[in-house]
Amino acid sequence: MTATAERPAAEVGKDRRRKEDQRLVTGRTRWTDNLTLPGMVHLAMVRSPFAHAKISSIDASAAKSAPNVVGVFTGADFGDELGVCINAWPITPEQVTPNHSPMPADRVAFAGEIVAVVVARTAAEARDAAELVDVEYDELPAALDLKEAANDTVLSHPDSGTNKSALWVFDSGEAGTGGDVEQAITKARADGIVIEREYRQQRLIPAFMEPRSVVVDPTGEQLTMWSATQIPHILRFALAATTGVPESKIRVIAPDVGGGFGGKLQATPEEWIAWAVARRIQKPVKYTETRSESLQSAHHGRDQWQKLTLAATKDGTVTGFKVDLLADLGAYVAIVGGGVPVLGAFMFNAIYKFPSYRFSCQTVLTNKAWTDAYRGAGRPEATYAVERIMDELAAEVGADPLEIREKNWIPHEEFPFTTVAGLTYDSGNYEAATAKAKAMFDYDALRAEQKKRRDAGDPVQLGIGISTFTEMCGLAPSRVLGTLDYGAGGWEHASVRMLATGKVEVVTGTSAHGQGHETAFSQIVADRLGVPFEDVEILHGDTQVSHKGLDTYGSRSLTVGGEALVRAADKVIEKAKPIAAHLLEANVDDVEFSAGTFSVKGTDQGKTIQEIALSTFAAHDYPEGIEPNIDAESTYDPVNFSFPHGTHLCAMEVDTETGQTTMRKYVACDDIGTIINPLIVSGQVHGGLVQGIAQALWEEAVYDDSGTLVSGSFVDYLLPTAADTISFDIDHTTSPSTTNSLGTKGVGEAGTIASTPAVVNAIVDAVRHRGVTDILMPCTPERVWKAINSSGPGGSTEAAAMPHFDTEEPGTSSTEGAGA
């Protein structure tokens, strides 16, 4: 730490209005689809209607002679020139990873896969001509249901010989981080409690509002790609690695990007095809997907079956937790792919002191759209499982679910705490967050009302749902990623440039797409350097400006990217100090920096950092032996993840006669460490909450039994609207992270991770007295009604809780409709 440590924090913590907004509220925007370049032509994709088929022939003659068509290309026309879509995280050395051509020439593996591309002068003409491309398919049987696919009855890729991609196991007994879970279960079967459940994480679609779009301009010395992506730096690397263009000849720009949520963390076939076409025809090209194409072929998220076994003593002290996952990869192993469920492996033990733990995950290939990161990526699944099953344990013991949690959680005085999954949680205070959430919620009063309604037999019952979540974010310590066989590191880069006029240019390797980095990062740098907030400019998202970076995902931008900023700014001060001392004619050891000014101890002499910047620029007078430059950069590799946590409480009313559910109240008290900008944090929490709530109540990607996505438009894929949602009560407790200078933790995914189990726990709590122990997500009125009415007291609900893991149980198919 430098002398800046005691400088007053003027900006950090302030609810600054966002710098980004003036442009965005007036429509001065740079979405990729807004770009028009001279001579630009447009692409339309021809996509397979079949989930699995051989391509027997493609006749493009009619399309080629359609008005203003420039060309039609197939996979065969390009061959290796097309490159491949990469998997950056083979989770085991033996992982089965089918080759993923952006446009296969021989066989399609999911409905929506691209088989040809039409190039025309306008997008409308390209789409018209795409209709004229005549493709003959030889249909193959498709592997659709996840559980069936795991049995290899039908092969999604016949050449692989199996649908099983990889089996990833963590065992606390073997790792030496805890005991043997089988022993704990055996003991609990004899004299304790064993809870067995199977939960379904339905398939979801990220559904960012801006459809993906890509423009490629091959007319300069560098080939330039603009893309609606979260990961310009990773794209540049992957293009170089797979298409043979030297990295130094590639420039990737993510201009304004309209949301991502993990959905734009991908190297997509569309980008690779646009790249190949532009190189072939030597003209700028543009492709913008339709919403239907986006829903059908941009990657999906979640899609797991979770078999859980929880062992506990009679009083509800957990002794072991065993987790067996089946995870649907879809047709290909995507860029993170099987790494997504593996990210959950470290979080099933959550905030609890479980003495033994075992996690296994079998990833499976099917003939559906590929799956990959979606907000939370692995941690929502883990949190859902553990927070649902802790409620089941409470019901079994007959205790309040908050008491059961408290009995098992890590008390605040035990931090730092090394968990049974081997992570070290640096800070946290579950007691404080829970106490505050309870007060905000008026927990006792709502419990009293619940009892009253229950006693009165009110047709509308009240349920209270709890989620005391934690998560790991700030991806990630590079060495940890190395041990997990991830293909890259997790550092982040920043540079701070002092301009001659006193303005500050900050370059970050993160790539914002709605998070407000321009504002929050300006606040950090303004404080650090003692310059006005308005004078700081944040540059990002263009590999020629920001040459080094690992982009934005996994709630990493502030905890990793922000720390890089801090370190770069501190280096600027250190570099400026000898120049200041020289100009002040003082010994460098006597020079102090505070609030933007270098001063000589015990005098009133001083020079501002802007003055130093100007005289460094002029370079007329500076010390011998150093360069006239105070700009600095930093590449920061985090030493640990960050572990935000919080207590979320949700009150749901359930009409037992219709199955209708209504959210009455939602309280979130999150501990995300130091808050840079409370306004931006509130937005991240609200938006996250609604995405998690939407998984609980509305959203599901549904395939029919021929492998066609039924929920292929916004008519069928139910994104919540303003009319479906409520306003939230949010607040914070603060245990600063001890692993970065600012004490920050991630917040981008917390709301989504926490809210899904809170909602489902509330619904189940409302009708538990009717014998309901589980309801499949999304908890539609029909499912809720069926759960209430098809179960005797204590009986299991439709397709849901299956204590004996009977895989033949009807209604367990993952392709089942939302209303089933």
Next chain:
Amino acid sequence: MTQISLTVDGTQVTDDVEPRMLLVQYLREKLGKTGTVIGCDTSNCGACTVHLDGRSVKSCNVLAVQADGHEVTTIEGLATDGQLHPVQEAFRECHGLQCGFCTPGMIMQSVDLLNENPHPTEQEVRLGLEGNLCRCTGYHNIVKSVLYAAEHAGQDEKAGAR
């Protein structure tokens, strides 16, 4: 091709368009009014919302030829003399946007909503924005923005003016 003449953000324009061209395509592709965006192909998202003779419409649901002889206002024509419209100001003030992709449509719809009902309740705002999807904000701060605009326009009754 059909010739159309209309006023867009206060400027008179005349063009030959294909009869099938949507108003949103006309705005974006012919006029370069890229502030108005396209988020779906089923008229569900509302990202393309503009005003046609002062009332909100989804411009992906209107043919360019239907706008012939009419007046269109887009997000780009809402601010006057460099002054944000009170609803634009409210979205900025209340953090009613994140990525900003839904924002042009949200703001245009909110202006229309406040023109119709200058003092809405929270529930009325929520119902009035039902045709506009946002994936980032969870709506909380959007609703707050609209209520803020209503409240702060109280003095001159012009939250939704224009």
